[in-house]
Amino acid sequence: MTNSSSPIHSPDFDDFFESSLCGFVITDGEGKIAKINSCAAQWLSGSPAQFTSKRFSEILSIGGKIYFETHLWPLLRMQGRFDEVSVELIDTGKGKLPVYINGYERKDENNQPIFMRFTIFKASDRRLYEENLEIAKKLAENNLNIEQQNAIIREQFIAVLGHDLRNPLGGIMSAAQLLQRSELNERDKKLMNVIHSSSKRMYEMIDNIMDLARGRLGGGIPINPxxxxxxxxxxxxxxxxxxxxxxxxxxxxxxxxxxxxxxxxxxxxxxxxxxxxxxxxxxxxxxxxxxxxxxxxxxxxxxxxxxxxxxxxxxxxxxxxxxxxxxxxxxxxxxxxxxxxxxxxxxxxxxxxxxxxxxxxxxxxxxxx
Incomplete structure (x- = not known):
């Protein structure tokens, strides 16, 4: 029968522990390393035996060590766990390795710590992905801002065009009205009616375009109630x-x-x-x-x-x-x-x-x- 309070339960656990692609570290109740898997040891450019009996915080960079002792260790003791904390492993000559760590504490019936388990994930690929995602987000925001600016320019152009078209069209409508009052033969009357009705229709279209521009530019339709x-x-x-x-x-x-x-x-x-x-x-x-x-x-x-x-x-x-x-x-x-x-x-x-x-x-x- 296996002991549920032991950090290692079976050969299956050992196989999982050693063959995992992420780092695993098991410490005693005081935070001293009892077992570290090969993956984590390789990241630290050493063998598992080199880190046995060291305090877990010793495999972290100086900043990570301080943060662990002042924040994560008290948090682990109070609530029994922490998730997805970003730190760096100690510099082994190849540079500090950015990682994410999860921590879990097992206690006995007297609420005393028996052991702690830490899971370590490489953060370099994930951080690169997040950086690329942030860059893509900024590019998308910039493109959106450019498109919004272009849309405003288009709407302003429409408004100016509609305004400027009104004057010559108003001249055509006035001239058509004057000519309709003149003595015209039937053919010319029909032609003048076409000019008058078509110009009136164009005037309505220009009004609609200007109303559209006002709405799109954020001013809304002006009213005088x-x-x-x-x-x-x-x-x-x-x-x-x-x-x-x-x-x-x-x-x-x-x-x-x-x-x-x-x-x-x-x-x-x-x-x-x-x-x-x-x-x-x-x-x-x-x-x-x-x-x-x-x-x-x-x-x-x-x-x-x-x-x-x-x-x-x-x-x-x-x-x-x-x-x-x-x-x-x-x-x-x-x-x-x-x-x-x-x-x-x-x-x-x-x-x-x-x-x-x-x-x-x-x-x-x-x-x-």
């Missing part, structure tokens, strides 16, 4: 869309008992985007519906349409910039409408959500007061 009659605002937006799509029906259901605080131009932009989206993608055989309610606690506007549901994988990115829902959007702009709508909602400290199933698709803008 004031007390607004929500019913009047929604009717105005609905009437404008009805003129653009006279063949489509837009129905309204309002339960509005109070004015709301908002930027009317931005909310008109948000609702117009949602309505145009519903008209474009909804069923042509059924109306688009606007539901709205406002009271002292919150106000909310929903735009609903019937038609094909939006796939779940599309909904995940629906409010991202440059996203386009299906092929119908290929000629409807840059894919910024819903992104800008969501940014307007955030600027009002509100939310913009969407649900879509086989029955209907519903975009809901909500603000808590």
């Amino acid at each position: 004031r007390a607004v009659d929500l019913t009047e605002l929604l009717n105005q937006v609905s009437d404008e869309l009805q003129v653009a799509w006279p063949e489509r029906r837009i129905e309204a259901n309002y339960n509005i008992s109070t004015e709301v605080q908002c930027d009317p131009a931005r909310i008109s932009q948000l609702i117009s985007n949602l309505l145009a989206n519903a008209i474009t993608h909804g069923s042509v055989e059924t109306p688009v519906t606007i539901n709205a309610q406002a009271n002292k606690e919150f106000w909310e506007v929903s735009v609903l349409n019937e038609g094909k549901p939006i796939p779940e994988e599309v909904i995940k990115n629906l409010f991202h910039p440059f996203h386009r829902e299906g092929s119908k959007s290929n000629h409807n702009g840059l894919g910024l409408g819903l992104f800008i709508a969501s940014e307007i909602a955030k600027a009002h400290k509100g939310t913009l959500n969407v649900t879509s199933d086989k029955v209907q698709t519903c975009f809901t803008f909500s603000v808590k007061k």
Whole structure:
């Protein structure tokens, strides 16, 4: 029968002890080496017999020895173990060897130390790996910083470009309006209508690009809130869309008992985007519906349409910039409408959500007061 208090239990233990690729040291209760395996002895450029009866701290460098005696030894006696401590073995002529050590103390029934076991791992490869990992981390951080700086430059370029394009485009729109008032033949009137509608569309795109740049540069969508009659605002937006799509029906259901605080131009932009989206993608055989309610606690506007549901994988990115829902959007702009709508909602400290199933698709803008 083996003695459970002995540091060496069996021939299997001896084989494991000697053939291990890490260092093993067993000391008595006072910390004097009773047994050291060949691996640890080779690291110390000696034989196991040379280190027998030496105190464990004697195989450590001066700094490691001081740390062991002042910190690790008391810690071992108090809690019976320590893990993954970085020290160096004594200089044997080949330089100090960096290692990690684990310590374990076995006590008897009277709480007195019987022996201690120390496991030693070479730290050179691990430290090299950690250094390489740290270098790779710094390189990745530097690359990220460079990319972030490039992104800011790109967004600034977009903002400046959008601003500078407004002036010549404004001149084209003004000239087109003046020419439309002149005596023109039917052919020229059609051409002027194309110029006017196309330039207006370009102006809207530039506005969207500048809104995108503001959002990306961290400024968010600027708003100027004031007390607004929500019913009047929604009717105005609905009437404008009805003129653009006279063949489509837009129905309204309002339960509005109070004015709301908002930027009317931005909310008109948000609702117009949602309505145009519903008209474009909804069923042509059924109306688009606007539901709205406002009271002292919150106000909310929903735009609903019937038609094909939006796939779940599309909904995940629906409010991202440059996203386009299906092929119908290929000629409807840059894919910024819903992104800008969501940014307007955030600027009002509100939310913009969407649900879509086989029955209907519903975009809901909500603000808590």
